[in-house]
Amino acid sequence: MPNNSRHTILIVDDTPLNIVVLMEMLRNEYTITVATNGERALQLAGGCSPPDLILMDIVMPGLSGYDVCATLKQNPLTAHIPLIFVSGLTKESEQQKGLDLGAVDFIQKPFSPSLVRARIRNHLELKRHHDQLEALVKERTSELEAKQLQLVALNEELEHRVQDEVRKNREKDSIMLHQDKLASIGQLAAGVAHEINNPMSFILSNLSTLRKYAVMIQQYVFAMEETLIDGCAEKQRAKIEEMCQHLDMHYILEDLPNLISECLEGGERIKQIVLDLKDFARSDEDRMIATDLNHCVQSTVNIVRNEIMHVAKLDLQLGSIPVVVCNPQQINQVIANLLVNAAHAIEGHGRITVCTVHELDHVLVTVADTGHGIPAEIINRIFDPFFTTKDIGKGTGLGLSISYGIIKAHGGDITLKSEPGEGTTFMIRLPVAAPAFFSLMTD
Numbered sequence: 001m002p003n004n005s006r007h008t009i010l011i012v013d014d015t016p017l018n019i020v021v022l023m024e025m026l027r028n029e030y031t032i033t034v035a036t037n038g039e040r041a042l043q044l045a046g047g048c049s050p051p052d053l054i055l056m057d058i059v060m061p062g063l064s065g066y067d068v069c070a071t072l073k074q075n076p077l078t079a080h081i082p083l084i085f086v087s088g089l090t091k092e093s094e095q096q097k098g099l100d101l102g103a104v105d106f107i108q109k110p111f112s113p114s115l116v117r118a119r120i121r122n123h124l125e126l127k128r129h130h131d132q133l134e135a136l137v138k139e140r141t142s143e144l145e146a147k148q149l150q151l152v153a154l155n156e157e158l159e160h161r162v163q164d165e166v167r168k169n170r171e172k173d174s175i176m177l178h179q180d181k182l183a184s185i186g187q188l189a190a191g192v193a194h195e196i197n198n199p200m201s202f203i204l205s206n207l208s209t210l211r212k213y214a215v216m217i218q219q220y221v222f223a224m225e226e227t228l229i230d231g232c233a234e235k236q237r238a239k240i241e242e243m244c245q246h247l248d249m250h251y252i253l254e255d256l257p258n259l260i261s262e263c264l265e266g267g268e269r270i271k272q273i274v275l276d277l278k279d280f281a282r283s284d285e286d287r288m289i290a291t292d293l294n295h296c297v298q299s300t301v302n303i304v305r306n307e308i309m310h311v312a313k314l315d316l317q318l319g320s321i322p323v324v325v326c327n328p329q330q331i332n333q334v335i336a337n338l339l340v341n342a343a344h345a346i347e348g349h350g351r352i353t354v355c356t357v358h359e360l361d362h363v364l365v366t367v368a369d370t371g372h373g374i375p376a377e378i379i380n381r382i383f384d385p386f387f388t389t390k391d392i393g394k395g396t397g398l399g400l401s402i403s404y405g406i407i408k409a410h411g412g413d414i415t416l417k418s419e420p421g422e423g424t425t426f427m428i429r430l431p432v433a434a435p436a437f438f439s440l441m442t443d
């Protein structure tokens with residue numbers, strides 16, 4: 001056996017002769033260390049190079065072999081060292097006590113050298129197996145621990161993913177619900193608009209005839225009055241004049257055409273609102289078609305005018321732009337949301353400017369306001385679904401996220417710049433349709 005892998009045996013005995021005999025027997029095969037009392041044995045066994053096996057006498061001055069054995073077995077650092085008692089004690093109970101204390105064997109003196117060597121070899125071999133097994137168990141345990149940590153991490157990641165998916169699905173559901181709601185509001189609006197349109201048409205037509213009649217009645221009555229009064233007796237004339245004054249007939253006759261004109265104006269406005277509403281909802285055009293974005297802006301502005309007119313002056317700078325292929329209903333929704341957001345951002349009175357410009361291969365629509373602006377710390381969150389700074393019931397926080405989705409689905413983009421205290425500008429870019437698209441449409 002090479003020197004560096006020789007096992008070390010600690011011989012503990014208070015009788016020098018015993019030590020010499022054992023040393024002679026073992027030194028060719030093992031490295032030997034010696035202790036002549038229990039205290040020294042404990043020191044050597046617990047030291048920095050502990051022995052691989054201990055041969056221990058029992059009866060010694062000071063600590064007995066039993067005491068030393070019990071102490072060694074209680075210490076986790078030394079408990080694993082195989083200990084063999086080598087003693088002249090012959091009683092079975094004494095041997096039993098040694099084994100009960102944790103010794104692996106008991107060799108009785110006088111002993112046969114070959115038997116001692118064989119037993120030592122066996123116990124060392126057993127220890128080697130035991131150590132190997134322990135190392136293997138340790139290795140497997142740490143492998144298992146590592147795997148368990150991986151599993152825990154994986155589990156956490158999975159949990160996060162599931163939660164993320166659940167959240168995304170919920171958001172998707174809410175967005176779809178919101179869009180469905182908008183679509184059905186659009187349909188309803190279009191239906192109502194259609195229903196209003198028919199009676200409105202004959203009301204307007206009748207009013208305009210009525211205005212002509214009113215003027216004619218006015219002329220007729222004035223002429224009649226003159227004729228009557230000229231040819232009447234004093235008494236009758238006085239009666240007609242009194243009646244005329246009492247009923248304020250001159251005023252009525254003069255006011256009549258004005259009233260009808262105002263009714264006509266109101267009616268025309270209703271007709272326009274209905275047309276705008278129809279235009280805005282465009283439920284019949286919930287698909288991609290060649291669209292004039294200026295027209296979208298106009299009809300949307302008319303719909304949300306009420307939200308805007310009390311807080312801002314509206315400035316429309318609509319340039320000469322080519323048609324873009326889009327879903328006008330959806331684009332109207334986006335413009336409406338930007339306009340309403342702009343109006344909500346203005347404290348007191350401000351200005352909202354809408355511009356349309358043709359830039360290379362896209363049309364740019366900007367909605368700028370002189371509102372309170374968006375603080376830097378939330379600017380990255382405003383497109384998140386349900387992000388709102390508005391009071392409960394005032395904003396769902398879905399407007400911009402839906403707008404973002406719509407513009408992206410059109411192959412465009414939506415960006416913004418904002419200066420807190422100065423205002424915000426949203427910019428929408430929509431691609432101009434390729435000529436191929438139009439030839440497809442007209443084919």
Ligand SMILES: Nc1ncnc2c1ncn2[C@@H]1O[C@H](COP(=O)(O)OP(=O)(O)OP(=O)(O)O)[C@@H](O)[C@H]1O
Nearest residue numbers: 341342345373382388389395396397398399400424
């Ligand atoms: N022009 C703007 N100026 C200042 N802040 C704005 C502007 N536009 C949007 N914001 C901020 O972005 C948030 C999100 O806007 P978004 O349109 O998505 O939801 P909302 O307007 O709060 O509610 P709604 O779903 O009714 O539109 C707003 O609550 C507001 O804080």
Ligand SMILES: [Mg+2]
Nearest residue numbers: 337341399400
């Ligand atoms: Mg909004």
